[in-house]
Amino acid sequence: MSLPKPLMRGLLGKRLRFHLPIAFGLSLVAAIAFKYGVTEPRKKAYADFYKQYDAVKEFNAMKEAGVFESVQPSGE
Amino acid sequence: MNKYCKLCASNVTQRWFECRMLASRALRLVGKRAISTSVCLRGGHGVAKVEDYTLPAYFDRRENPLPDIRYVQNLSPVQASLKEKEKGAWAALSADEKIALYRISFHQSFAEMNQESAEWKSVVAGIFFLMGLTGLLVLWQRKYVYGPVPHTLDPEYKQKELQRMLDMRMNPVEGFSANWDYENKQWKK
Numbered sequence: 617m618s619l620p621k622p623l624m625r626g627l628l629g630k631r632l633r634f635h636l637p638i639a640f641g642l643s644l645v646a647a648i649a650f651k652y653g654v655t656e657p658r659k660k661a662y663a664d665f666y667k668q669y670d671a672v673k674e675f676n677a678m679k680e681a682g683v684f685e686s687v688q689p690s691g692e
Numbered sequence: 693m694n695k696y697c698k699l700c701a702s703n704v705t706q707r708w709f710e711c712r713m714l715a716s717r718a719l720r721l722v723g724k725r726a727i728s729t730s731v732c733l734r735g736g737h738g739v740a741k742v743e744d745y746t747l748p749a750y751f752d753r754r755e756n757p758l759p760d761i762r763y764v765q766n767l768s769p770v771q772a773s774l775k776e777k778e779k780g781a782w783a784a785l786s787a788d789e790k791i792a793l794y795r796i797s798f799h800q801s802f803a804e805m806n807q808e809s810a811e812w813k814s815v816v817a818g819i820f821f822l823m824g825l826t827g828l829l830v831l832w833q834r835k836y837v838y839g840p841v842p843h844t845l846d847p848e849y850k851q852k853e854l855q856r857m858l859d860m861r862m863n864p865v866e867g868f869s870a871n872w873d874y875e876n877k878q879w880k881k
Contacts, residue, residue, distance in 0.1 A: 658866065665865045674861060677874070681859035 752798075752805040763799045771796055 682689045748760035767775060771792070777785065778793055785793070794801075843849060862868045873880045 661866050665870075678859060678861060683856065683859045 750799065752800045754802065754806060757802075759798075762797045764796045767796065 678684065679687050680689050750759045750761050750763050752759075764771065774789060774792060775796070777789070782790075844853075858869055858872050860869075864870055871880050872878075
């Protein structure tokens with residue numbers, strides 16, 4: 617009937633010492649992954665789009681399609 | 693003859709002696725349980741009934757390791773003698789006697805009360821079954837309760853909507869219109 621005395625103290629500290637570094641590490645990994653997986657490609661996509669963007673050409677195409685209220689297509 | 697009953701804190705008639713007797717008798721009957729209501733005889737009308745739920749209860753919970761009362765309330769003669777022996781030196785108790793004393797005070801040990809059960813299987817089965825039932829109900833409802841959808845969900849109307857979205861150049865960088873090839877009038881491969 618003689619079991620060893622169980623751990624009575626320092627339980628929270630032990631848990632924190634184990635889990636907090638893991639938590640911080642995983643959060644850091646998540647942030648880095650989001651930056652290089654999402655935001656950098658997005659910035660590049662926008663930069664590439666506007667490199668070859670002709671606003672007037674787009675405007676005329678939209679005008680012909682008839683989506684504006686202030687400007688009518690050239691036919692009418 | 694009027695006497696002042698200190699227990700009831702009132703003037704009662706000849707019954708004051710009975711009041712005192714009843715109180716002590718009641719205390720002895722209920723044993724080690726605490727009396728939550730006062731036992732008092734007022735003018736010979738009777739004692740307020742002590743409800744079961746008002747008295748301390750025994751229950752096996754991990755969060756409450758020492759319940760308010762012992763599990764076994766009515767000790768058999770063997771158990772009573774064991775309790776007497778417990779008043780002496782505990783080293784004199786054998787292991788079996790110690791276990792017997794434990795079982796008098798407690799119903800299930802921590803290992804027993806924390807046992808896992810297979811109840812989760814029934815719970816998950818119930819969840820799936822009820823979700824299926826709900827699905828059937830929803831299908832019936834969609835057929836027999838709801839009226840027709842608006843005309844804006846017709847295929848021709850949706851086609852015109854799509855064309856208008858492309859004409860407006862909606863989300864041309866990463867989203868909708870970015871996938872449309874305006875030169876060849878088709879979706880980008």
